[in-house]
Amino acid sequence: MPTRRTALLLPLLAFPGIGALGLAPPASAQAASWPQRTVRLVVPFPPGGTTDVLARAIAAKWQDQWGQQVVVDNRGGGGGVIGADAVFRAAADGYTLVLGNNQTHATNGALITNLPYDPAGFAAITLVARAPHALVVPASSPARTVAELVELGRRPGPGLSYASSSAGSSSHLMSETFARRNGMQATHIPYRGAAPAAMDLVAGTVDFMMATWASVSSLAADGRIRALGVGGSARFPDLPEVPTLREQGYDYISGDAWFGLFAPRGTPEAVLQAVFAATEAALADPAVRGRLEAAGFRIATMAPAAFGPFHQAEVTRWAALVREAGVTIAN
Numbered sequence: 209m210p211t212r213r214t215a216l217l218l219p220l221l222a223f224p225g226i227g228a229l230g231l232a233p234p235a236s237a238q239a240a241s242w243p244q245r246t247v248r249l250v251v252p253f254p255p256g257g258t259t260d261v262l263a264r265a266i267a268a269k270w271q272d273q274w275g276q277q278v279v280v281d282n283r284g285g286g287g288g289v290i291g292a293d294a295v296f297r298a299a300a301d302g303y304t305l306v307l308g309n310n311q312t313h314a315t316n317g318a319l320i321t322n323l324p325y326d327p328a329g330f331a332a333i334t335l336v337a338r339a340p341h342a343l344v345v346p347a348s349s350p351a352r353t354v355a356e357l358v359e360l361g362r363r364p365g366p367g368l369s370y371a372s373s374s375a376g377s378s379s380h381l382m383s384e385t386f387a388r389r390n391g392m393q394a395t396h397i398p399y400r401g402a403a404p405a406a407m408d409l410v411a412g413t414v415d416f417m418m419a420t421w422a423s424v425s426s427l428a429a430d431g432r433i434r435a436l437g438v439g440g441s442a443r444f445p446d447l448p449e450v451p452t453l454r455e456q457g458y459d460y461i462s463g464d465a466w467f468g469l470f471a472p473r474g475t476p477e478a479v480l481q482a483v484f485a486a487t488e489a490a491l492a493d494p495a496v497r498g499r500l501e502a503a504g505f506r507i508a509t510m511a512p513a514a515f516g517p518f519h520q521a522e523v524t525r526w527a528a529l530v531r532e533a534g535v536t537i538a539n
Contacts, residue, residue: 246276252291259467270486287316309378310526339421342450343439346409346432370396373399383418441454471483
């Protein structure tokens with residue numbers, strides 16, 4: 209786009225997208241022709257993690273539908289702060305989106321003082337998926353039941369250690385609350401993503417992890433880790449032999465991870481609707497849906513009008529969970 213000075217000096221017809229009066233087309237017209245160039249989907253976590261797996265599955269289908277390149281941009285660091293903040297400050301034109309989760313778009317607001325972005329200040333597009341948690345230990349762990357793990361954590365001494373995908377993540381908050389409620393001594397070891405945390409769990413560097421099932425299901429399938437109990441009110445369809453934590457008499461916070469698409473505030477409504485429709489179509493593809501469900505995701509979408517209130521309620525709910533867990537993060 210030329211500068212205002214150049215536009216006054218040269219014929220208006222020389223500039224595509226400039227109307228007869230020298231004005232840019234209204235937002236509705238821009239949205240109707242969107243996308244006309246590369247769309248960037250920011251993942252606020254490193255490659256290979258749970259959020260990244262979802263993003264790449266969706267982006268590939270978007271690209272097919274739109275006929276435009278879709279670039280997955282991993283901007284990990286700071287518990288998702290770096291990537292989320294980049295999108296918060298991006299132009300509200302639909303060409304920069306973020307696949308966030310309950311950490312980037314809910315808990316960070318309660319955990320981090322002077323957070324550079326407002327978790328509630330994005331345009332909400334759609335929920336994409338949920339990821340229930342499982343309490344997992346290395347295959348080499350002496351604990352074969354939840355009761356045995358709790359007993360190990362109650363013994364005098366240094367106690368146990370637990371991994372999380374990052375400080376302030378749902379795995380961190382759920383593990384800390386589980387340990388506190390059951391009188392365990394447990395030291396938190398945060399990682400830069402679920403993938404490296406899971407690898408150290410396999411190696412026995414840490415003793416347990418309250419992990420999203422999507423991040424560890426393949427490791428359990430090949431016997432490198434062992435699931436002792438699962439979250440939620442029902443057993444996992446793909447893990448029917450493992451009872452829920454509540455079945456075994458252990459309380460824990462209800463905090464399954466969720467993943468959702470957001471855009472900068474002010475992005476045209478027509479663009480939000482277009483992204484929502486493309487996402488629904490992508491997740492309806494039997495091959496995509498089957499692959500993600502086999503990996504431990506529970507597919508769930510919401511139109512922008514429903515996802516916005518859901519998101520705002522989650523900001524409030526996770527703030528309460530952060531207070532109960534007693535977790536703080538220095539900024």
